Amino acid sequence: xxxxxxxxxxxxxxxxxxxxxxxxxxxxxxxxxxxxxxxxxxxxxxxxxxxxxxxxxxxxxxxxxxxxxxxxxxxxxxxxxxxxxxxxxxxxxxxxxxxxxxxxxxxxxxxxxxxxxxxxxxxxxxxxxxxxxxxxxxxxxxxxxxxxxxxxxxxxxxxxxxxxxxxxxxxxxxxxxxxxxxxxxxxxxxxxxxxxxxxxxxxxxxxxxxxxxxxxxxxxxxxxxxxxxxxxxxxxxxxxxxxxxxxxxxxxxxxxxxxxxxxxxxxxxxxxxxxxxxxxxxxxxxxxxxxxxxxxxxxxxxxxxxxxxxxxxxxxxxxxxxxxxxxxxxxxxxxxxxxxxxxxxxxxxxxxxxxxxxxxxxxxxxxxxxxxxxxxxxxxxxxxxxxxxxxxxxxxxxxxxxx
Amino acid sequence: xxxxxxxxxxxxxxxxxxxxxxxxxxxxxxxxxxxxxxxxxxxxxxxxxxxxxxxxxxxxxxxxxxxxxxxxxxxxxxxxxxxxxxxxxxxxxxxxxxxxxxxxxxxxxxxx
Numbered sequence: 188x189x190x191x192x193x194x195x196x197x198x199x200x201x202x203x204x205x206x207x208x209x210x211x212x213x214x215x216x217x218x219x220x221x222x223x224x225x226x227x228x229x230x231x232x233x234x235x236x237x238x239x240x241x242x243x244x245x246x247x248x249x250x251x252x253x254x255x256x257x258x259x260x261x262x263x264x265x266x267x268x269x270x271x272x273x274x275x276x277x278x279x280x281x282x283x284x285x286x287x288x289x290x291x292x293x294x295x296x297x298x299x300x301x302x303x304x305x306x307x308x309x310x311x312x313x314x315x316x317x318x319x320x321x322x323x324x325x326x327x328x329x330x331x332x333x334x335x336x337x338x339x340x341x342x343x344x345x346x347x348x349x350x351x352x353x354x355x356x357x358x359x360x361x362x363x364x365x366x367x368x369x370x371x372x373x374x375x376x377x378x379x380x381x382x383x384x385x386x387x388x389x390x391x392x393x394x395x396x397x398x399x400x401x402x403x404x405x406x407x408x409x410x411x412x413x414x415x416x417x418x419x420x421x422x423x424x425x426x427x428x429x430x431x432x433x434x435x436x437x438x439x440x441x442x443x444x445x446x447x448x449x450x451x452x453x454x455x456x457x458x459x460x461x462x463x464x465x466x467x468x469x470x471x472x473x474x475x476x477x478x479x480x481x482x483x484x485x486x487x488x489x490x491x492x493x494x495x496x497x498x499x500x501x502x503x504x505x506x507x508x509x510x511x512x513x514x515x516x517x518x519x520x521x522x523x524x525x526x527x528x529x530x531x532x533x534x535x536x537x538x539x540x541x542x543x544x545x546x547x548x549x550x551x552x553x554x555x556x557x558x559x560x561x562x563x564x565x566x567x568x569x570x571x572x573x574x575x576x577x578x579x580x581x582x583x584x585x586x587x588x589x590x
Numbered sequence: 591x592x593x594x595x596x597x598x599x600x601x602x603x604x605x606x607x608x609x610x611x612x613x614x615x616x617x618x619x620x621x622x623x624x625x626x627x628x629x630x631x632x633x634x635x636x637x638x639x640x641x642x643x644x645x646x647x648x649x650x651x652x653x654x655x656x657x658x659x660x661x662x663x664x665x666x667x668x669x670x671x672x673x674x675x676x677x678x679x680x681x682x683x684x685x686x687x688x689x690x691x692x693x694x695x696x697x698x699x700x701x702x
Contacts (some may be wrong), residue, residue, distance in 0.1 A: 376641035378634060437635050447637060483637045496637060 189278035195407035196283045202398025203290035207234050207297060209391025213450070214301050216384030217443075217495050219377065221577025222305045223587040229300035229307075233316060237293040240320050242266055245292055246285050248325035249333050256336035259329045278406055287402060288328070295324055295351045301495030302359030303366050305377075306574055309582040311567040318557050319358065323550055327354050331542075342542035343516055343524055343535070345414065346403040348458025348509040349546040356502020357550035359493060365558035366567060368492035370574045377494070382443055389446035393422055396453045400460040413520055414460040418453065421460075421472030425452020428476020436480075444480070447500060451479035454504035459512040462524040467515035471508065479504050506543055513539030591686040591699065592660045596651040597623065598671045598679030603649045609666035610653060616702070618653040629677035648679065654686055656699050 211230035218226045237245070243265055251259030263269055271280045296316045303312075330337040331344045344350060369377065379385060400418040404411035429448025430440035455475035456468055463471065482499030486492065493499065513536035516527035526532040561567050568574075573581035580586060596606065603620060610618065624645035631644040655663050664681060672678055691701040 376634075376643065378641055378643070379636060433635075433638060437638060437640070439635060441635060443636055480638060484639075487639060 188273050188280065189406070191407040192278045192405070193280060193283055195411065196279045196287050196402055196405055199398035199402025200283070200287040200290050202395045202402065203287070203294065204234070204395075206290075206294055206392050206395035206399065207231060209388045209395055210294065210297055212384045212388030213392060213446070214304060214385075214388070214495055216381040216386075216388065217301075217379040218304050219577070220380040220588060221579055221586075223380065223579065224585055225309070225578025225582050226300070226304050228309070228583065229304070229312065230297040232313070233293050233297045236313060236316060237296060237320055238289055240317060241289045241292045242285075245320050245325050246288065248321065249288065249292075249328035250285075251333075253329070253334045256334075256339060257329070258326050258335075259333050284405070287405075288332075291347060291351060291399075292320060292324055292328070295347075295355050296320060296358075298351070298355035298497060298501050299358045299362065302362040302493050302497040304494040305578065306366060306369050306494075306568055307578075308566055308569050309578075310565050311561045314565060315557055315561045315567070318561070319554065322557060323354060323358065323553050324350070327546065327550065337542050337545070340541065341525060341535070341538050343462055343512045343539065344458045344509065344542070345461035345512075346400045346457045348454075348505045348512065349542055352454045352457060352501040352505025353509065353543065353546045354550040356498050356500075356505055357547050358554035359497035360491070360502060361551050361554040361558060363486075363491040363493050363498070365555060365562065369494065370571055372492050379443065386442055386446050389449055393449055393453060396422070396457075400453075400457060404461055410461055410521055413464075416465050417460045417463055417468035418456050420465050421456035421468045421475070422449045422452040424469040424472030425449055425455065425476035425479075428452070428473040429480050430476075432477040432480045447479070447483070447496070448476040451475045451500050451504045454479075454501055455508035455511065457505070458508045459515065462512055462516040462521050462527075464515075464517060464520055467511075467517075471511045471515065474511075475504050475507055478507055502547075506547075509539050509543050509546075510536070513537075591654055591656060591689060591702065593652065593654045593684050593686045594660070594663055594667070595682040595684075596653075596667055596671065596679065597625065597648050597682075598651070599673070599677065600647055600649045602671045602673075603651065605670040606651060606667055609670040610663060613662040613666050614659055615653055615655060615663060618651055621650045621652070623648050623650045627677070627680070646677070654689060654702055656702060 207230050211227040215223050215227045247261050247263035248259045251262045269281045269285050274281050327350045329335040331350050401411045401415035426445050426449040429444045433444045434440045452472035452475045455471050479500050482503035483496040514528045516524050517530050518526050525535050528536040626644050634641050634643050689701040690697050
């Protein structure tokens with residue numbers, strides 16, 4: 188056991204937890220004022236729901252003994268045997284690894300909430316999120332990090348391009364099909380009610396992301412430093428990339444664009460952070476900024492109502508990041524990784540491509556089915572009257588602002 | 591007695607208040623309002639999507655004055671509020687039948 192590694196991973200877990208209020212504010216500022224509490228609640232209550240679920244069964248399904256490369260066994264059910272001793276091959280207590288991974292499980296379904304914001308029924312949302320952790324997140328996590336088939340295939344995903352971002356992006360896309368558009372879509376403007384909240388939230392996400400990516404080294408070492416630097420530079424470049432593109436396209440650079448770009452860069456570098464150097468990270472970020480700006484415009488073109496652009500930013504950004512890992516990965520950065528296309532190994536790009544397609548297909552299909560199941564049980568969408576009143580009053584009997 | 595309602599640009603409110611005070615007005619009511627006229631609204635852009643925002647923030651100043659100084663007031667308001675651009679706003683003048691000061695029960699001009 189290594190004290191420095193343990194301290195680093197525990198602090199990183201705390202940093203990732205801090206992304207939850209960050210995400211809550213990021214999303215909360217973008218909705219209309221009548222839905223601000225409902226939107227904050229979506230992120231924050233998952234700290235409650237998913238954490239408990241993770242301790243009881245989620246961790247075991249993700250990291251328990253491998254069953255056919257598909258799912259983990261129940262040997263860690265209720266955290267049985269998960270104690271202060273390190274796992275084999277690790278330098279941190281098993282519990283430190285468990286709680287670090289717990290935060291990842293919490294934030295992933297919270298990312299999806301941007302897609303169905305302003306119209307989902309709270310009870311349906313809770314049931315969906317619980318089912319999603321068991322049926323989508325845990326298998327994905329096992330495939331990539333728990334010794335499942337994607338890991339065996341050699342797919343690289345340092346901190347969750349597939350597990351966290353593509354999975355939530357695919358679930359977000361499914362949500363737009365199952366829930367439909369918000370009332371008044373295309374007729375009335377859906378304008379963010381408090382962008383300062385959103386900018387603050389983006390800053391908190393950026394800060395917490397250091398724990399997310401650098402912490403994924405699971406040790407206080409050179410690789411953690413490399414991932415930290417790559418993460419920061421990608422976010423920086425993507426904030427620039429986004430506003431450059433929108434400045435050319437719409438004539439003005441916006442604060443929402445700057446914040447969205449930074450998040451897009453953080454998403455894109457997530458799978459690559461521990462495999463690529465700093466200069467490739469800047470390039471990945473720069474492209475992510477422009478690419479995701481285009482990505483959020485797709486919803487207008489195809490007419491799906493992804494309220495807060497989960498598909499355009501997390502889905503597309505995560506996909507780009509996973510593919511970019513196959514291009515820019517270098518064993519000079521991480522000997523435990525692999526070389527990408529630009530370092531003479533085109534095979535890695537193909538492996539990444541397979542993981543992208545499989546992730547989208549699996550997560551989209553299962554999420555779609557889960558929405559339908561939940562809709563049949565309790566209903567997934569609020570009534571038109573409740574939607575007009577807003578989620579704050581109709582779902583929680585409160586209002587955000589007493590003015 | 592006349593009631594003068596002015597709807598104009600928010601940044602002009604202090605100039606108008608000073609101009610009215612100078613011609614002898616002793617009180618007024620100011621409200622933040624939203625609306626549109628020939629200026630229409632403006633566009634806002636969020637993540638590349640343009641929205642037309644029809645209602646612009648304006649202020650409404652309400653003041654009741656004696657008939658004798660009404661013309662002075664109207665001139666003062668116009669001089670203070672005019673920028674020459676579309677969106678300077680409008681002035682509405684109407685007759686007021688009665689004014690009562692609640693504290694003393696005074697009525698008419700002496701209650702203004």
